[in-house]
Amino acid sequence: MAFLEAQSVCKSYGALSVLQDVDLAIDRGELVAIVGASGSGKTTLLSLLAGLALPDRGRVLLDGHHVREPGPDRAVVFQNYSLLPWLTVWDNVSLAVDNVFRDWPKARKREQTERHLELVHLLPARDKRPGELSGGMRQRVSLARALAMDPQVLLLDEPLGALDALTRATMQTEIERIWQQDRKTVVLITNDVDESILLADRILPLTGGPGASLGPAVAVDLARPRDRRAVNHDPRFKRIRREVFDRLRAGQEWTRRKSA
Amino acid sequence: MMDVALESTASEAVVAAPPAAPSALRERARSVTRAVARTVLPPLLGLAVFLAAWSLVAASIETSIGAVPGPRAVWDAAGALVEEHARERTKAVEFEARQAERKEAFLREQPGEPWIERQYAGKPTYLDQIVTSLKTVFAGFVLASLVAVPLGILCGSIPLVQSALGPFIQIFRPVSPLAWLPIVMILVSALYTPEEAWFEKSFVSSAITVALCSLWPALINTSLGVASVDRDHLNVARVLRLGWWTKVTKIIVPSALPLIFTGLRLSLGVGWMVLIAAEMLSQNPGLGKFVWDMFQNGSSQTLSMILVAVFTIGFIGCLLDRAMVALERLVTYGGAGAR
Numbered sequence: 001m002a003f004l005e006a007q008s009v010c011k012s013y014g015a016l017s018v019l020q021d022v023d024l025a026i027d028r029g030e031l032v033a034i035v036g037a038s039g040s041g042k043t044t045l046l047s048l049l050a051g052l053a054l055p056d057r058g059r060v061l062l063d064g065h066h067v068r069e070p071g072p073d074r075a076v077v078f079q080n081y082s083l084l085p086w087l088t089v090w091d092n093v094s095l096a097v098d099n100v101f102r103d104w105p106k107a108r109k110r111e112q113t114e115r116h117l118e119l120v121h122l123l124p125a126r127d128k129r130p131g132e133l134s135g136g137m138r139q140r141v142s143l144a145r146a147l148a149m150d151p152q153v154l155l156l157d158e159p160l161g162a163l164d165a166l167t168r169a170t171m172q173t174e175i176e177r178i179w180q181q182d183r184k185t186v187v188l189i190t191n192d193v194d195e196s197i198l199l200a201d202r203i204l205p206l207t208g209g210p211g212a213s214l215g216p217a218v219a220v221d222l223a224r225p226r227d228r229r230a231v232n233h234d235p236r237f238k239r240i241r242r243e244v245f246d247r248l249r250a251g252q253e254w255t256r257r258k259s260a
Numbered sequence: 261m262m263d264v265a266l267e268s269t270a271s272e273a274v275v276a277a278p279p280a281a282p283s284a285l286r287e288r289a290r291s292v293t294r295a296v297a298r299t300v301l302p303p304l305l306g307l308a309v310f311l312a313a314w315s316l317v318a319a320s321i322e323t324s325i326g327a328v329p330g331p332r333a334v335w336d337a338a339g340a341l342v343e344e345h346a347r348e349r350t351k352a353v354e355f356e357a358r359q360a361e362r363k364e365a366f367l368r369e370q371p372g373e374p375w376i377e378r379q380y381a382g383k384p385t386y387l388d389q390i391v392t393s394l395k396t397v398f399a400g401f402v403l404a405s406l407v408a409v410p411l412g413i414l415c416g417s418i419p420l421v422q423s424a425l426g427p428f429i430q431i432f433r434p435v436s437p438l439a440w441l442p443i444v445m446i447l448v449s450a451l452y453t454p455e456e457a458w459f460e461k462s463f464v465s466s467a468i469t470v471a472l473c474s475l476w477p478a479l480i481n482t483s484l485g486v487a488s489v490d491r492d493h494l495n496v497a498r499v500l501r502l503g504w505w506t507k508v509t510k511i512i513v514p515s516a517l518p519l520i521f522t523g524l525r526l527s528l529g530v531g532w533m534v535l536i537a538a539e540m541l542s543q544n545p546g547l548g549k550f551v552w553d554m555f556q557n558g559s560s561q562t563l564s565m566i567l568v569a570v571f572t573i574g575f576i577g578c579l580l581d582r583a584m585v586a587l588e589r590l591v592t593y594g595g596a597g598a599r
């Protein structure tokens with residue numbers, strides 16, 4: 001049985017139906033990418049998986065249990081980082097650590113915070129506030145906060161969306177390294193198809209809102225580590241990319257016909 | 261004063277770099293002069309126009325208790341008040357000295373007998389009255405903040421409380437201090453009967469009235485600030501399953517702090533304004549009572565004394581506001597840019 005599951009989930013905001021009958025099944029330890037155009041409902045889907053919002057119909061299951069509320073077992077890296085601007089980098093991460101591992105001794109909590117800041121190379125910036133950091137640094141703090149919670153599932157909402165191409169590449173490598181290190185189940189939301197091909201085991205195209213649903217998955221059967229420079233000429237890369245685009249487009253046409 | 265400062269920096273610069281100096285120096289001096297002209301001249305000009313207009317108007321109005329005082333007369337009145345304060349202080353010191361002498365003599369003649377200490381019974385001077393006013397407004401303001409901020413947090417974070425309190429806020433907010441005061445005075449007379457009165461009843465009534473009137477801006481702004489906490493930050497709290505207290509102290513209060521302070525600043529301003537009226541009626545020995553007493557005795561000094569009070573009130577109100585701004589800078593995280 002799949003570890004994280006959505007069963008014919010629907011969600012609408014007022015009259016606007018955003019998600020329609022979304023089915024999703026992710027295995028433990030899998031890294032799945034959800035791609036879709038801006039406004040197609042990716043963030044909405046993620047907040048349903050996180051339990052931050054409840055579906056109008058259908059249900060979300062984590063390890064067989066009904067997800068009804070958010071919790072630290074499903075850490076979220078929010079699209080806009082959502083760091084607390086009045087706390088330092090250190091305090092942002094340790095707020096999470098202190099609250100998730102309440103019964104740990106102090107020294108262990110400190111060590112946990114330190115280790116995860118180290119992981120994203122931000123220990124030197126520990127006393128800075130988010131306002132003093134670059135977008136990429138904020139992103140890394142947000143990632144460190146999520147990882148430090150030692151969640152079962154990591155939900156990443158366009159975590160690299162705001163970064164320049166170079167930082168983006170570094171962070172992609174970083175995410176893959178971290179994922180391989182402790183094999184968390186990861187749901188990565190992105191609007192960058194190449195990024196999804198580089199990182200994911202499977203790509204789920206979220207096709208054309210309003211009333212978006214997930215098209216059939218595209219498996220990425222490429223060995224890791226994947227070479228980003230190969231993206232432009234490797235025939236297998238090209239094939240997968242074409243497939244993802246085709247499905248996104250097919251879905252769009254399908255919704256257009258449906259709503260016409 | 262500006263000239264002196266200018267000259268001294270200029271001479272230092274000359275010592276530091278003799279050869280290249282003159283033209284660069286002149287340039288710098290000119291830019292400083294320009295800055296001074298921009299920041300200092302306009303207010304001075306305004307002041308001059310104001311004083312001239314005041315003198316003109318004052319000279320042309322005759323009232324039942326004499327001419328309206330011009331700036332000069334008011335200035336002299338202020339000086340007289342300060343002098344009076346100094347006189348009273350020396351008298352008090354002399355009184356204490358005499359009493360100490362008498363006590364010593366008394367104890368020498370009748371050792372072991374109980375000596376009854378007397379308080380100096382001089383009337384409060386203008387400066388004493390300012391101090392009383394400050395204490396009263398401070399007490400009222402603290403009282404108001406202690407009620408308004410927690411209540412505002414409840415209001416802003418629990419919609420039920422908001423809708424329950426909303427109508428009361430709407431109705432009580434516009435009520436004038438003149439309406440509250442009699443009620444408060446009657447209630448204080450009935451309820452405030454301690455063995456050992458730490459505070460005068462008039463003080464308590466004034467402070468409570470100040471609190472009642474200055475409560476609202478802090479309450480409304482706090483609840484607004486709390487209600488508009490970023491949803492994403494609240495989502496962080498939900499994912500972490502923060503306890504209620506942690507959520508309030510780590511997320512809600514810090515993010516509402518700028519608005520809380522705006523509210524507190526407005527509250528203090530309202531409180532200071534209300535205080536004068538409250539003191540007039542409750543006879544709390546502060547600035548309000550001073551104004552009232554001057555009005556009552558209707559001498560030729562009345563108008564200039566009251567004008568001194570007007571300027572004092574304005575000046576202190578301005579200082580209080582500045583102090584709140586400084587305090588806000590101190591406690592809120594690095595300003596709006598840090599968001």
Ligand SMILES: Nc1ncnc2c1ncn2[C@@H]1O[C@H](COP(=O)(O)OP(=O)(O)OP(=O)(O)O)[C@@H](O)[C@H]1O
Binds near residue numbers: 013036040209
């Ligand atoms: N709280 C809300 N209330 C009303 N409508 C909403 C709300 N949140 C999202 N929507 C609408 O739902 C649709 C999907 O939004 P969502 O944020 O899930 O898109 P997205 O795929 O994450 O887009 P992006 O890539 O730009 O982040 C949009 O049309 C948006 O306007």
Ligand SMILES: [Mg+2]
Binds near residue numbers: 042043044079157
């Ligand atoms: Mg989104």
